[in-house]
Amino acid sequence: MSRPQESDGKGYWAATIKLTLSLLAIWFAVSYGAGILFRDFLDQFSIGGAPLGFWFAQSGAVYVFVVLIFFYCWRMAKLEDKFNIGG
């Protein structure tokens, strides 16, 4: 982002990949991680009256997915501003 008026495609794409990978890590952690692989461990805790691992598999992961996508939209819009992409 040396010259603000010119768009920086390389920087933008590198930042996009980084953001995508971090969000996919969370995506993996809440579904395959919390809901499947570490479910038995998490079930010793509970959220309300539901075992935590079971809850992640049946509801929790879905809530996190929604937040992930909107966070991605927000961050991508900021990246596009920063690297002067689009518009």
Add this chain to the structure above:
Amino acid sequence: MDQQLWTYFFVGITFAIYIGIAIWSRAGSTDDFYVAGHDVHPTVNGMATAADWMSAASFLSMAGLIAFLGYGGSVYLMGWTGGYVLLALLLAPFLREFGKFTVPDFVGDRYYSTFARVIAVICALFVSFTYIAGQMKGVGVAFSGFLGIPFEAGIIIGMVIVFFYAVLGGMKGITYTQVAQYVVLIFAYTVPAIFMSLIITGNPIPQLGFIANAAGENIAMLEKLNNTVTELGFMEYTETGKSMIDIFAITGALMFGTAGLPHVIIRFFTVPTAKAARVSAGWALVFIAILYTTAPAVGAFARLNFIDTVNDATYITDAENYEAAAASILADGGKPVPKWYKDWEPTGLLSFEDKNGDGIMQYRGPDSADGIANEVSPNRDIFVLANPQIAQLPGWVIGLVVAGGLAAALSTAAGLLMVISSAVSHDLCRRTFYPEMDDKTELRVARISAAGAVVAAGLLGLFASQLGFVAQVVAFAFGLAAASLFPIIFLGIFWKRMNKEGAIAAMLIGLVTTFSYIVYFKFGGGTADQYFLGISPEGIGFVFMFLSLAVGIGVALVTAPPPQDIQDLVEDIRMPGTRQSHGVADQGMAPVAAE
């Protein structure tokens, strides 16, 4: 008004709305017909995508499936929502920036190959036809079960309605009817769920009732359910009979399959920009999550309620004199079979066989402590259908649920019809065989193929019920989408070096392996102990997806890199708002620039 009149009322009103929208939104060009002119608002598209996505199976069967499977049902909840994260982050915005009409458009142009385009068409047609058979069957079941109209006539009525808005309005008509259908189906799903939640847990919000205590008791609803089912000899509700690796693979196949399904992907071609495609995927998941977080609650409530009211109840044979018989059983201190059970019995969704001849309905699992054999067999669809009555809601709510089920089936069928008709008119006719075809002719061909697709889908729905393998082949749709379409679309965007040879190898490997595995275990007599790593056919697409990726990358590395035009195209679709025409990639069809 009685219940059937209410059902006619709601079904009639909603159908009139769909036809009205069809007439209002007539398509004037191929741009209108395939992608609704690229100018659908992201939130509106999100709602349409949700209706497109949630099928008769999501609406009618999923809660019941979860009720029976308990934790095992989680694969559907995570799988059918997690795919949207992949869509939003990996596919939708880039495919929108690519700026054409269909999934085979992308495959054929990105891989500069007619052969690749045709394989993609075959995948898209195969996936969509297996999917649509179930929708048309659902329409027939709803009509025959509730309106006293024969199954076949029900399918024909459904075909006529879809014909109207798909053939007249194309994607434009479908988009706005799907929005109306979403409103109908979500209302029909959540209203009974709220009342069920109040009855079982005292909390009006099903998502909160799910983790709350049972009403008036000091025990969590889920714990009470666990105790209740284990007493009867079933597995604990929060447990599963499937292995961890199988749950993992099925979830994966459903997620990546969702992201690769052509009828979902094309919805994101209808918004104006790549940015709008991202936001739209977010909204789609919000609208989907409203149903998908209600479903596990409905499943648990329904299972608990079913056992409470039906198990050990005294059966009443004579439905005519139900009231009197029930009153006398109550007077003797007994528990009569509930009224809703008798009302639904004629549909065949519930059955009772008095094996020990004591007139009492024993509902038992495989390991029942008292050694009594199970006598009650409920179908999974009964839970959503009977909920309004179980919750003692007025008759009109049942009419609403029927209209909701029809909305879910018709909206999904319409989205699939778009894929089928555009595969024929656009991908095969215009892009493969007659590149000189003008826009007017293509629009006419598109209408004719949409009409043909409606008829084919209807016939499939009619015969699918006789063949009885609809449920068996759904595994195909997700497995093939995950193993053949997802890898090459993903690599086409994220790896510039990916070439024609790699793409063709990847698609063929994914297609052949997944297809063979499913056919062998579903129809070829394969048994569960022969499963590869213990993974069932439902999950195998996940494994072969990695094989397809590996083969695709391997083959691409030992063959020539793609032409410069293609590499420039990939650069462009990664940056929103930079798309330009690139020789080889766009010689057959110019991209539609983003606004």
